[in-house]
Amino acid sequence: MNNKIKILWVIYDFVQAGGQRYAYEIAKKINKDKFQIDFLRMNTVQEKGFDKDFYLQPTLNLGSRVFKYSDFFDYSNRFKEKVRSYLTGNRNDRLHSLIIFLESYDVVHFNGVNVYDALSIRNSLRLKNEVISILTGKFQGIDIYKKYDKNKRYSFVSGFEKRIRECEFDEFENIEHTYFPLSVEIDSFDRLPASYEKQVIAVFTRISAMKPLEPYFFGIKLLKEKGIDVELHIYGAGDPYKSGLIRKLKYLYLEDVVKFRGHVPNLKECLKKEPIDVVWFQSTDGQVAGYSSIEISFSGLPQVLWDFNFLGTQQEETEIFPSYTSINSFVNKTEELLKSEDKREYLGNIQRDFVAEKYSIDKNISILEELYIDIATKN
Numbered sequence: 456m457n458n459k460i461k462i463l464w465v466i467y468d469f470v471q472a473g474g475q476r477y478a479y480e481i482a483k484k485i486n487k488d489k490f491q492i493d494f495l496r497m498n499t500v501q502e503k504g505f506d507k508d509f510y511l512q513p514t515l516n517l518g519s520r521v522f523k524y525s526d527f528f529d530y531s532n533r534f535k536e537k538v539r540s541y542l543t544g545n546r547n548d549r550l551h552s553l554i555i556f557l558e559s560y561d562v563v564h565f566n567g568v569n570v571y572d573a574l575s576i577r578n579s580l581r582l583k584n585e586v587i588s589i590l591t592g593k594f595q596g597i598d599i600y601k602k603y604d605k606n607k608r609y610s611f612v613s614g615f616e617k618r619i620r621e622c623e624f625d626e627f628e629n630i631e632h633t634y635f636p637l638s639v640e641i642d643s644f645d646r647l648p649a650s651y652e653k654q655v656i657a658v659f660t661r662i663s664a665m666k667p668l669e670p671y672f673f674g675i676k677l678l679k680e681k682g683i684d685v686e687l688h689i690y691g692a693g694d695p696y697k698s699g700l701i702r703k704l705k706y707l708y709l710e711d712v713v714k715f716r717g718h719v720p721n722l723k724e725c726l727k728k729e730p731i732d733v734v735w736f737q738s739t740d741g742q743v744a745g746y747s748s749i750e751i752s753f754s755g756l757p758q759v760l761w762d763f764n765f766l767g768t769q770q771e772e773t774e775i776f777p778s779y780t781s782i783n784s785f786v787n788k789t790e791e792l793l794k795s796e797d798k799r800e801y802l803g804n805i806q807r808d809f810v811a812e813k814y815s816i817d818k819n820i821s822i823l824e825e826l827y828i829d830i831a832t833k834n
Contacts, residue, residue: 459491460831463560467570468498471509471720472661473637473746474590478566479510480639482517484816486824493520493560497573524574527553550578557582561831564588564612568599576602584834586633586826589613592739593623594764595665600626612826618766619740633826638816639749643807646726646754654685654793657731659719659747662693668700670761670782671735676707677786683793685732690725692718722747726754732799733757733792739764741773743810748776752810755803759789775809777802 466478482492494514515521527549557563557580565571565587574580589611591599603609608629614636615623624630656675660666668689675687687709695701695715704710719725736748738760743749748758760778779785792799812818 459489460562460827461560462490462492462562462564462827463495463557464492464564464566465495465497465570465574466566467573468496469508469511469514471507474567475510476746477588477590477637479514480816481820481823482514482519484640484820486820487518490824490827491519492517493522495522495524495557495574497524497570522556527556553578554580558584560584561834562586562827567591572602581607584830586610586612586830588635589615589623591665592619592764594739603627610830612823614742616740616742619742619764622766633822635819635822636814637743637746637749638814638819639746640817641753641811641815642723643753643755643811644723644727646756647728647730654683654732655730656685656687656733656735656789656793657729658687658689658735659691659722659751660689660737660745661691662689662695662698662700662715664698666737667763669703670785672703672707672709672713673782674735674761674786674789675712676709677782678790678793679709679712681786681790683790685793687713687735688716688729688731689713690716690719722750723753726751726756731756733759733789735789736760738762738773738776738778740766741776741778743776743814749810749814752803752806755800755807757792757799757802758806759785759792761785775805 464478464482466475469475478494485492511521561584563582563585565574565585567588567590569591571585571587575582575585587609592615593599605626606628608631609627610631610633611624612633612635613620613623614634616634620632624632656678658668658671660668662668671687671689675685678685689695700715701710704713734748734751734756736751736758737744739762741760741762743760744763748760751758758776760776762778762780765780777788779788792802
């Protein structure tokens with residue numbers, strides 16, 4: 456282990472969400488003979504509903520150690536044995552101890568913009584060996600980089616193509632960027648055939664203001680007005696009543712057409728059991744935006760995307776994953792697929808082949824391994 460490059464991955468928590476899966480997929484696949492990955496956890500969550508520590512035990516099973524940020528500032532003297540050696544004195548001394556702990560690693564990798572904010576910016580820390588994965592975009596919150604010093608150098612990792620990066624990081628004077636797309640183990644499987652009684656469009660997303668559902672509501676409204684017998688099923692954690700979605704559906708006379716199916720603990724098993732014809736998902740400038748979309752492609756189930764961040768260019772990927780900002784075009788493509796099983800099968804198959812080529816963790820993990828070696832060597 457002494458000869459391995461030591462990586463500390465700073466993560467908010469281990470709930471079942473995309474950012475947490477991002478870290479786990481990398482920790483699972485990275486070369487264990489060359490790298491040791493440990494985790495610093497910023498938040499402790501209660502084990503309830505979908506917020507339970509879904510990825511915690513699998514991460515521990517990989518041989519990674521998990522430290523808690525709160526242990527460095529806990530004055531109860533009930534410190535965890537594994538961080539006790541770093542702790543001394545008052546808060547300023549504890550902060551110094553935290554810095555010593557962070558600097559004991561060759562690379563400190565922050566799992567998201569907000570995580571870097573919570574640890575480094577809040578404590579006025581600057582590490583020579585830090586790298587930040589960008590897991591959200593400005594289209595989800597224009598001020599996500601508000602607390603960043605735009606004149607300082609940052610090392611970013613993201614799955615943004617060049618055209619998106621130019622917009623995303625236009626405020627920064629000095630950044631280094633490593634392109635690393637969302638990556639998973641490729642696991643193709645057969646889904647349950649669609650039902651011939653009533654067609655179903657599915658959306659897989661958490662109910663959140665950052666993941667708006669209005670385009671899908673308008674889409675299903677137009678399909679119904681075309682006389683198509685179809686329902687919209689929304690799978691994902693969150694309360695549609697508290698979020699005001701049920702009220703919106705009543706205004707559109709859709710409360711009997713849209714079904715909220717709740718959190719899906721295992722997407723693969725869901726697709727094996729649920730008869731679905733088409734999936735609606737989101738994109739950013741024509742680029743697939745989310746692990747669920749990638750995993751759905753493993754089943755060959757066709758997807759049509761609504762673009763939440765269109766930058767004015769058409770890309771090759773949009774031919775494989777049709778992506779729209781026009782509600783009429785979005786609905787027309789969906790109608791075309793609903794009326795043709797052959798077209799659904801063709802589109803689903805080319806999407807599956809594309810994902811296997813572009814989003815394979817086996818093919819992409821070397822990108823991060825080379826980055827880690829470079830950072831460790833320079834520092």
